[in-house]
Amino acid sequence: MSPRTPQQLEQIRKERRKAITDTALEVFAEHGYESASISKIAKKAGVSKGLMYNYFESKEDLLTSIMMEGMGEMLQMFDTDKDGILTREEFTCFIEDIFSLMSAKRSFYKLYFALIMQPSVWKLFESKLPGMIEPIIKTMVDYYRKKGVKDPVLEAALVGALLDGVGFHYVYKADLYPLEEMKKIIIERFV
Amino acid sequence: MSPRTPQQLEQIRKERRKAITDTALEVFAEHGYESASISKIAKKAGVSKGLMYNYFESKEDLLTSIMMEGMGEMLQMFDTDKDGILTREEFTCFIEDIFSLMSAKRSFYKLYFALIMQPSVWKLFESKLPGMIEPIIKTMVDYYRKKGVKDPVLEAALVGALLDGVGFHYVYKADLYPLEEMKKIIIERFV
Amino acid sequence: MSPRTPQQLEQIRKERRKAITDTALEVFAEHGYESASISKIAKKAGVSKGLMYNYFESKEDLLTSIMMEGMGEMLQMFDTDKDGILTREEFTCFIEDIFSLMSAKRSFYKLYFALIMQPSVWKLFESKLPGMIEPIIKTMVDYYRKKGVKDPVLEAALVGALLDGVGFHYVYKADLYPLEEMKKIIIERFV
Amino acid sequence: MSPRTPQQLEQIRKERRKAITDTALEVFAEHGYESASISKIAKKAGVSKGLMYNYFESKEDLLTSIMMEGMGEMLQMFDTDKDGILTREEFTCFIEDIFSLMSAKRSFYKLYFALIMQPSVWKLFESKLPGMIEPIIKTMVDYYRKKGVKDPVLEAALVGALLDGVGFHYVYKADLYPLEEMKKIIIERFV
DNA sequence: AATGAATGAGGATTCATTCAT
DNA sequence: TATGAATGAATCCTCATTCAT
Structure with a gap:
């Protein structure tokens, strides 16, 4: 009889939208952007x-x-206030967050890797990606500087490469990857 | 105008084939596998x-x-006989080889990353890749085992991830990447 | 908050309908029938x-x-009784009416031209259009016959073609067209 | 065995192309540009x-x-050198050419009208048409200027509109149209 | 061995129309 | 009466692949 209320419509749109993005993320990640058909x-x-x-x-x-929404979500996970001194415990926490993210958002990670490597798609994101990664890098550099490491920037780059490498292997080796052990050894050695 | 000899024909075929593969490699890498048209x-x-x-x-x-031909070329670089005991110097050499490869074949490397990250392409190789990468992994595991490291497989996986991460960053950060410093610190810490 | 009276409802319906047809006319004329989306x-x-x-x-x-309504409106403009003798002044008036129509109903004219030229659409109107144009032609033939022109039918056809040509150019040349001057010269020469 | 010769290919392409354009012209004219599907x-x-x-x-x-090819053909008919003074006889000739064109290329003319009236089509040509029609207009303006007519531009516009109107009516009234008489009266009055 | 005309399945996208509310 | 979410057929266009020459 009467049309749906704006609230109802909003609800419907939200749900449908999520159904679509969730599915699309899976399909994009599984087949790649070009091969994934609407x-x-x-x-x-x-x-x-x-x-x-x-x-x-x-x-x-x-x-x-x-991609934007996924990146937004990821950034929020690191949004806790890190302006003050970063203790050993906080940094441990930070590394653990990254690993949680890897397993919680594996599809997204996979898509991220797959896309970042496609030059045609890369162009859509190259301006936005640095902004996402920078705070993470900065956190690490700050930590190592405070810790008194000789070259904190290089140290952070090392850990950054390591984390990306682990993510990359994890994403592609699927369920066989010893993610937990890797996390432990990284915390042991680099915190 | 006598007909070409079989040798000449073979030569022509070889050259044409190379012209095609070289071009295809470029185009695949530039546009992605799906978008690159015959x-x-x-x-x-x-x-x-x-x-x-x-x-x-x-x-x-x-x-x-x-892909097969390119990977074959890469593997040949590690084909020196490493069956005996692996000394500290030999392992250093080995790491340096990998870094040499990164800069010597950087464009090549980039193309391989670009292709391997596309799920549609990955599927064609995931069965073959382990067999090709294994000797490299094995070399590292052996070294760490001999060195008495507690978990040599995990250690090798760690270094493997690190090397892939560095390669990944290097390939994308182009000339800004501190490849030499990274090499030094990796040899210092992981050899 | 009593319910609306039937009169009010009818009034609302009428207004809504007009809002739709007015807008549709604009959009049809601007984009063409096929390109104009609901x-x-x-x-x-x-x-x-x-x-x-x-x-x-x-x-x-x-x-x-x-189209039907637009054509009806146009016909009404020429509905004044022209059974008696048509004076010079009345014919001038008549020509001026046509020019008024051209600028007042430019959108409609444009649509009319666009559609009349499409054979598939033409079929919907070809039975009704002659009825609209005939009185106009007849008025002119009568005028020229009374004026003693040698071949009044040909003269009317000439003026008819001229008026259609002017309408055509005006409709497409938009604001640059010297409609007023054209009107003056036509009245000068053909009245 | 051996590939086709360039001449053979050229021949094939020419024929196919003509088959396509001829058919397309018909279908575009019959259904309109938007409705005509590839x-x-x-x-x-x-x-x-x-x-x-x-x-x-x-x-x-x-x-x-x-459209371009059809219009090119039409323009060629007016390609005789008209740089010098335009005599009365030459202008008569010119008008007669236009009428010849109407009957000789009636089918194209019809299509031209049918297409040009569709806003979506018009947009594709409004930038190019003036350049093609200009020489015709210019010829007329020059003639009237030399003849000492008060407003030669307006006079040319008048004749232009008249000719388009006649073409328009002729194309739609088919065989019933008094084209010859119309030509005579136009030459009589406007040359 | 070499060519490029030709095919047709499949892709992204649009839009008139329907329908639950 | 009024809404806009939802549908699916139809559109333009691409491209791997085939085939006559």
């Missing part, structure tokens, strides 16, 4: 092709939306 | 579309051929 | 897509309604 | 959809190619 995503999300364009302007928009 | 590659290689199928069965065959 | 029209008319179908059965129905 | 044209031309894009970059390119 058709496949729509079908897997239980939605018509046409509806996809009710929520996202284009395939590219769908991709960038997912 | 047409573009053929035109850039100065060859007709039809001829491509005289040298390669399909687009996928073209890709796998390129 | 969505665009609805949004521009401040109405929901769904409501469009409450007032018109289909896109085609919307188009034909607009 | 599929329909391809099928009617006895050609695959894909091949259309071997000959034309896009639907728009197909349309513009047809």
Whole structure:
């Protein structure tokens, strides 16, 4: 009879949108951006092709939306106030956060790696990615500086490379990767 | 105008094939596997579309051929006999080899990263890659075992991740990356 | 908050309908029939897509309604009784009416031209159009016959072609067209 | 065995291209630009959809190619040298040329009208048309200026509108139109 | 061995229309 | 009466692959 209330509509849109982005993330990560067809995503999300364009302007928009939101979520995890002194415990916590993230958001990580390597797609993000990574790097540099390490920037770069390498291997070796042991040894050696 | 000798024909075939693979490598890396069209590659290689199928069965065959040959070349660099005891000096040498490879074949390296990260491409190789990488891993595990490290497999995995991470960063940060310092610190800490 | 009276409802319906047809005319004329989407029209008319179908059965129905009504309006302008003798002043008036119409209803003219030229659309109107044009032709033939012109039918055809040509150019040359001067010279020469 | 000679290829391309443009002209004119689908044209031309894009970059390119070529042909008819003084006889000739064109190329003329009236099509040509029509306008303006007419530009616009109007009516009234008489009266009055 | 015309399946996208509310 | 989410057919276009020459 009467049209839905704005609240109802908002609710519907939110749910549908999430269904689409969740599915798209999976499919993008599984097949790559180019191979993932809107058709496949729509079908897997239980939605018509046409509806996809009710929520996202284009395939590219769908991709960038997912990436931006995923990156936003990741950044929030490191958003706790780290202006003061960084204790040993806090840094341990920080490393553990990164590892939690790796397993919690493995699909996203995979997509991130897959996309970052595709020059055509890279262009969409190269301006935004540094902003995401910088605070993480800074945290580490600060920690090592305070700890009195000789070359804190190099040390942070080393740990950064190590973490990316672990992430990369983990993402591709799937369930066989000794993530927990790796975490322990990294905390042991680099905290 | 006598017909070409079989040797000449063989020579021509070899050259044409190389022209195609070289061009394809570039185009695949620049546009990604899916976006790179046979047409573009053929035109850039100065060859007709039809001829491509005289040298390669399909687009996928073209890709796998390129990857296999490229990886074969890389592995040859580590083919020196390392069956005996691995001394500290030899391991240092080994690490240095890897870093040499990174800078000597950097563009090459970049192309391989770009391709291997695409899930559609990865699927074609994930069964073959372990066999190719294994000797490298094995070299490291052996070294750490002999050195008396507590968990040599984990240690090798750690260094493996670190090296991949460094390669990854180096390939993308281009000329700004402190590759030499990184090499020094890795040898210092992990040899 | 008593419910609206039937009169009020009727009034609201009328206004809404007019809002839709007015907007649709603009959009059809601007983008052409095929390119004009119901969505665009609805949004521009401040109405929901769904409501469009409450007032018109289909896109085609919307188009034909607009055309019929527009043509009706045009005919009314020439509906003044012209049975008696047509003086020079009355004919001047008549020409001026046509020019008024051109600028007052430019959007409609544009749509009319655009559609009349599409054979598939033409079929919807070809039975009704002659009825609209005939009285205009007749008025002119009568005038020239009374004036003693040698071939009044040819003269009327000439002026008819001229008026259509001017309308055509005016509609497409937009604001740059010297409509006033054209009117003056036509009245000067052909009245 | 051996590939086709360039001459053979050229021949094939020419023929196919003509088959496509001829069919497209018909279909565009019958259904309008937007409604005419590449599929329909391809099928009617006895050609695959894909091949259309071997000959034309896009639907728009197909349309513009047809229009440009048709208009080029028309303009060639007015290519006789008209740089010197334009005598009364030459101008008569010029008008007669236009009328010849109307009947000789009536079908193209019809298509031209049908297409040019569609706003979406018009946009593609409004930048190019003036350049093509200008010489015709200029010829008329020059003639009237030399003849001492008070406002030669307006006079030319008047005749231009008249000619377009006549063309428009002729094209739609088909065989019933008194084209010859119209020509005579126009030459009588406007030369 | 070599060519490029030709095919057709499949991709992203649009949009008139329907329907639950 | 009014809404806009949802559908799916149809559109333009791309491209790996085939084939006559």
